[in-house]
Amino acid sequence: MDCSYYAAGRCRSCTLLEIGYPQQLVSKQAVARDAVGPTAWEEPFRSAEAGFRNKAKMVVAGTVEAPSLGILDGAGLGVDLVGCPLHEAPVAAALPVLRELVTRARLTPYSVPERRGELKHVLVTASPAGELMVRFVLRSTEALPRLRKHLPWLRERLPHAVVVSANLLPQHAALTEGREEVPLTENQLLTMRMNDVDLLLRPGGFFQTNSAVAAGLYRTAAAWVDDAAPGSVTDLYCGVGGFALHLARPGREVVGVETSAEAVDGARLAARRRGSTARFEVGDATAAGDLGADLVVVNPPRRGIGALAPRLEASAARLVLYSSCNPSTLARDLAAMPSLRPVRAQLFDMFPQNHHAEVLVLLERSGV
Structure with missing residues (x-):
């Protein structure tokens, strides 16, 4: 990517700009592998090198x-x-x-x-x-x-x-x-159409920065979850319902939990418009009372899930789908859930030209 601001020294926010994009992906994949460990890794999901920030x-x-x-x-x-x-x-x-x-x-x-x-x-x-x-x-x-x-x-x-x-x-x-x-x-609602799902964003609401890569993330999550065929899903840190609405299927109970009442209102409206049975509740994901779903989705901020990790380790959940934007906290959280072993993983490059990336990991309880 050519950038006159970088060349002139006016902005150096793109810390990897002088490194070719293929090498950026190699480096990010190595960091993600170190965080997750050995498992079935899919090829990184690439982004456009420029013009990708929504x-x-x-x-x-x-x-x-x-x-x-x-x-x-x-x-x-x-x-x-x-x-x-x-x-x-x-x-x-x-x-x-x-x-x-x-x-x-x-x-x-x-x-x-x-x-x-x-x-x-x-x-x-x-x-x-x-x-x-x-x-x-x-x-x-x-x-x-x-x-x-x-x-x-x-x-x-x-x-x-x-x-x-x-x-x-x-x-x-x-x-x-x-x-x-x-x-x-x-x-006051912006419709963010991801694949065939309309997500509703209010001012101040969180949404992934890279729409094309976010759509790929949701498609992949839906495919992995359909392969695993859980009967029930709890989506923690659900935001406007991106994962929950993509994972909802007839006969599958899906519940999303989010601290932002505005985001939950948008997710509920999106579910009604779609005719989805997914339900959404306002609550603290880290203190969610019911972790008994077959599959639990966690999509936390950079600080990771912290105290939620040992609760998931002790829960009855057979599967955990973890979407992480920070390999360091991901590695820490995985270490706190030793009975939940990574079985699939993929890097999603939301942020070309810098070190950040999203990693999707499917965990399965050993011995189940």
């Missing part, structure tokens, strides 16, 4: 007349990365328009060194169909009237921006967004 998290800096959307340098000043080649085409096309909106709507960029200003971040997510969710992270409500005034202009320039909202982050903190969301469009 979301942009852009720090806003500079001035009203000359705003930047990108990152901050060591002095806390803005580095404009509107032309970053990692983004999907709909996101890349939206960023120059959003930068122009900053000037048109007189949205004062937040200055980290001076701790003043209003607009902190612009967050953009694209669906596989090319629709957009656009979010403005503001310090206060002061700029909301100007945002609403210029919303018709924005939607004329970006007709596929079907979800627009403002997020309030008043404190000076190293956070991307705050807790309060102000809808600016009536619709």
Whole structure:
């Protein structure tokens, strides 16, 4: 992948950019093998080398007349990365328009060194169909009237921006967004169609960064689970229901558990629209009471499943499907579940040009 920002030394976020993509996969596969150990490994699921990110998290800096959307340098000043080649085409096309909106709507960029200003971040997510969710992270409500005034202009320039909202982050903190969301469009659901399953994403909800690879991850999970033919599935850390809705089948009981009530609401709506019998509950995945399903799915954040691992080890679950974005915590968690042995594994390269990758592992209880 060619990147003028990297070549000029303006951004070095892509730490593996100087390493050829085939060698990146070899290195990531080696790390994944060290974490999981010997098992039946499938070939890595490759990504496009550029244009794969379905979301942009852009720090806003500079001035009203000359705003930047990108990152901050060591002095806390803005580095404009509107032309970053990692983004999907709909996101890349939206960023120059959003930068122009900053000037048109007189949205004062937040200055980290001076701790003043209003607009902190612009967050953009694209669906596989090319629709957009656009979010403005503001310090206060002061700029909301100007945002609403210029919303018709924005939607004329970006007709596929079907979800627009403002997020309030008043404190000076190293956070991307705050807790309060102000809808600016009536619709606040972005449809992320994965394979034949419509997943519904709300502002602030989590979704995999690479749509094409995420679709492959869900297809593979469904195929492995169908081969194993469990009668019941519990999906922990279920989010908007990606795994649960892909695994649901007639005669198979599927329950998803997630701490975010908003994500659970979206998953329930998606299930109703699909006519799926999958059920979703709000709860702490690490403290889930019922681990008696034939198969338990875990898709935790980078910190892994921690205290849940010994509970799974002691449970009646015959199978565990673990989707991990951190080989270190994956290795730790597998060591805490010695009776659950890896029988299938595959690397899914969600993040070309850096060290991160997703690893899917199917575990089966020994002696069953």
